[in-house]
Amino acid sequence: MPEMPEVETIRRTLDDKVTGRKILRVGMLLPRLVKWPSPGEFQALVTDTVITWLARRGKYLLFYLDSGIVMVVHLRMTGRLFVQTEWTDDRFARIVFELDDAKRLVYADSRTLGTLYAMPEAELWRIAGLHTLGPEPLSPEFTPGYFREKLRGRKGKIKALLLDQKVIGGLGNIYVDESLALAGIHPERAADSLREEEAAKLYGAINTVIEQGIQYGGTSFRDYRDGEGGRGSNQHHLSVYGRKSQPCKICGTPIAKGEVAGRGTHYCPNCQK
DNA sequence: ACGAGCACCTGTGTGC
DNA sequence: TGCACACAGGTGCTCG
DSSP: OHHHHHHHHHHHHHHHHHTTOOOEEEEEEEOOOOOOOEEHHHHHHHTEEEEEEEEETEEEEEEEEETEEEEEEEEETTEEEEEEEEEEOTTEEEEEEEEEEEEEEEEEEEEEEOEEEEEGGGGGSSSSHTOOOOTTTTSOOOOOOHHHHHHOOOOOOOHHHOOOTTSSSSOOOOHHHHHHHHHHHTTSBBGGGHHHHHHHHHHHHHHHHHHHHHTTTTOOOSOOOOTTTTOOOOOGGSSSSSSSSSBBBTTOOEEEEEEEEEEEEEEEEETTO
């Protein structure tokens, strides 16, 4: 579900609610979501520690603890992370952290595909997807030159490349479709077929789309909610995603939906070449 | 390098 | 109303 703008919004809305808080107890309602170490060890590592810093890399959230341990959460498709003020039960609560201010940090997840980890900072390499994560949009490492280099010699489809977290960290299906739409590039184009100016335009579009996503607090179609349980509003500002058969905002042509790189893909057949 | 297929899971919307 | 089926914002694996 959540891509970089959603995870960043969660981080921002959660930050002041969890930073400085002590975790008193961890309720393991669905232990198998913990991938490292064992669920029991995870529980022991996290209990009785103070959250000192909440960080994000790509789609990963990192809770730095005063013990030197980092708890890492990846929400995959339907994970949600929020602080509960009242003690109401969430139907999909899976891991519950009781905090020292009588509130609860809840990890909820309907499809249960999300993953949690806990380990010393020096061992974060154990999380392969985090270790190999490429530079993020809007970061100093994500330069036009870097992007151009990554396109070179890549015969695969541009959409597949943009979804590859090793190339760019944080893009997902929504923002890839939106980036390609904004740049006027067809999702099935071979990555290395982009002309210089097309690559430059796509580079800019990626940053623009991600920035806008964060500005509007993420895209809430169904499951996504921020750290306070609120909805984002970026779904009202999309060009193509979720707009099948609706008129393109530029030319009026109905938005098409097909499958590219194994994912549902929205695009304007007229504007994107 | 690349793509296809599948696996992990469950909920929801759609068409009959 | 009930049922079968498609589809979902992600990632990681195998196989050719």
